[in-house]
Amino acid sequence: MTSSIVILTGAGISAESGISTFRDPDGIWAKVDYREVATPEGFAANPARVHQFYNWRRKNVRTVEPNAAHVALARLEHAFPGDFLLVTQNVDSLHERAGSQRLIHMHGQHDQALCNACGGRSAWEDEMSLESRCPACEQTGHMRPDVVWFGEMPYQMERIQAALAACDLFVSIGTSGNVYPAAGFVREAQVTGARTVELNLEPSAGAAHFDETDHGPATRVVPDFVERLLSGRGR
Ligand code: BV8
Numbered sequence: 001m002t003s004s005i006v007i008l009t010g011a012g013i014s015a016e017s018g019i020s021t022f023r024d025p026d027g028i029w030a031k032v033d034y035r036e037v038a039t040p041e042g043f044a045a046n047p048a049r050v051h052q053f054y055n056w057r058r059k060n061v062r063t064v065e066p067n068a069a070h071v072a073l074a075r076l077e078h079a080f081p082g083d084f085l086l087v088t089q090n091v092d093s094l095h096e097r098a099g100s101q102r103l104i105h106m107h108g109q110h111d112q113a114l115c116n117a118c119g120g121r122s123a124w125e126d127e128m129s130l131e132s133r134c135p136a137c138e139q140t141g142h143m144r145p146d147v148v149w150f151g152e153m154p155y156q157m158e159r160i161q162a163a164l165a166a167c168d169l170f171v172s173i174g175t176s177g178n179v180y181p182a183a184g185f186v187r188e189a190q191v192t193g194a195r196t197v198e199l200n201l202e203p204s205a206g207a208a209h210f211d212e213t214d215h216g217p218a219t220r221v222v223p224d225f226v227e228r229l230l231s232g233r234g235r
Contacts (some may be wrong), residue, residue, distance in 0.1 A: 002229070003081040003197075006068045006160075006167040007073060008185055012174025012201055013218045014094050018064040023176050038222050045131055054145040055127045057091075058110050060113050062125075066098035069173070069218035072081075072226040074099035079230050085163045089175060090146050106182065108153040109149035119143035154181060164188040171197045171225070177204035186210060199225055 011021035022034075023029045036042045037053040067231050076085050077100055086103045088095055091110040095103050113124035113132070120136030124145075131153045132143040148154050164170065169191035177183045198210040199221045207213055214221045 002082060003167045004163075005076075005080060005085070005169045005171065006163045006175065006185075006189065006194075007084075007086045007171045008175065008182060009073075009086065009088045009090060009173045010175025010182070011090060012176075013069050013088075013222070014064075014067075014090055014092055014200075015174065016069070016217060017067045017094055019061065019092055021096075021174075021176075023178060028212045029037050034150065036222070038147075039086040040152065041199045043144060043149070050145075051127075051129050054110050054147070058125070061094070061110070062138045064094070066209075067219050069222035070094050070098035070100070072230055073225040076226045076229065077102055083163075083166065085160075085167075085183075086218075087160055087163075087182075089179065092144075104160060106148070106156060108155060110144035113143050114146040115139070115142050116144055121146055148230045153180075157181065160185070161188065162229070164194075165192050168191070168193045169197070170194045171199060172204070172206075172210070173199045173222060175200070175204060177206035189212060199224070 015021050020101060022029045034054060037050050043050045044208045073086060086095060087098050087106055089107050089109055093111055101185035111123060113122050113128060115136060115141045118134060118137035120134055122135045128143055130141055131218055133140045134143060163206050164185055167189055168188060172186060183206055188194055188205055190209060198204060198207055198213040200216060202215055214225060
């Protein structure tokens with residue numbers, strides 16, 4: 001019987017809500033060079049370009065809703081009697097809006113801002129620019145989206161690694177398995193003997209490391225998996 005679950009999600013879980021993924025043929029990185037908008041160097045070189053990129057994504061998320069996969073994970077969290085942690089690579093707020101609470105945004109959140117002058121974090125719903133003022137220190141010219149760019153350390157890694165070491169079920173949903181350290185979590189879970197499951201539209205780069213896979217749209221395969229797990233048929 002499963003007693004401790006860790007779930008990792010990526011952009012694919014939000015695709016059916018209308019949010020672009022990154023590496024699908026029509027994905028974000030097909031349109032934008034990640035080095036320009038998702039690296040500290042890109043931000044230093046042209047902060048206005050990076051603010052424009054995140055302002056567009058922040059505005060788009062306000063127009064979409066969580067889908068059945070987000071809702072199924074919130075149902076699992078609240079119905080499952082054991083330990084549960086949802087780790088998302090996504091910076092959108094759809095998991096929270098679906099009711100998830102035991103949640104880590106390892107790559108940050110684009111409705112949060114970080115001040116490079118004072119280190120203060122604040123909720124940020126609107127446009128951000130070089131003129132934006134930090135609510136904590138009142139200085140302007142130092143605000144950035146509170147997201148983790150390439151070359152930056154993802155958030156709460158110790159808490160994530162402790163959960164992976166203790167889990168007996170690891171489920172990866174809607175991620176291509178290209179970005180580390182998230183792409184290595186399945187192997188960390190395997191080392192401690194966890195059962196590993198991939199729920200994704202198609203086999204990810206790490207598909208061979210999973211004990212079980214169910215390939216299809218998240219709004220079908222995730223509720224199906226949660227139903228099986230909660231009814232005892234999925235162990
Ligand atoms: C770091 C910003 C170290 C936020 C992003 C080995 C070990 C450690 C690091 C590295 C390593 N090798 C290389 C690295 C460096 C790098 C990396 O991994 N590079 C890759 C490209 C090789 N990693 C880093 O830099 C990380 N930092 O390691 O720091 C360190 C150590 C000490 C001190 C300082 C630092 C930081 C990585 C985070 C980068 N930030 N974005 C944002 O703007 O969103 S990356 C970006 O990719 C997003 O965060 C995204 O979440 C993430 C992963 O992408 P996916 O979510 O998987 O999305 P993708 O489009 O790829 O795939 C979608 C999947 O869904 C597909 O499989 C598709 O089939 C499926 N799908 C589509 N539709 C559906 C569906 N599934 C179901 N239903 C559907 N309907």
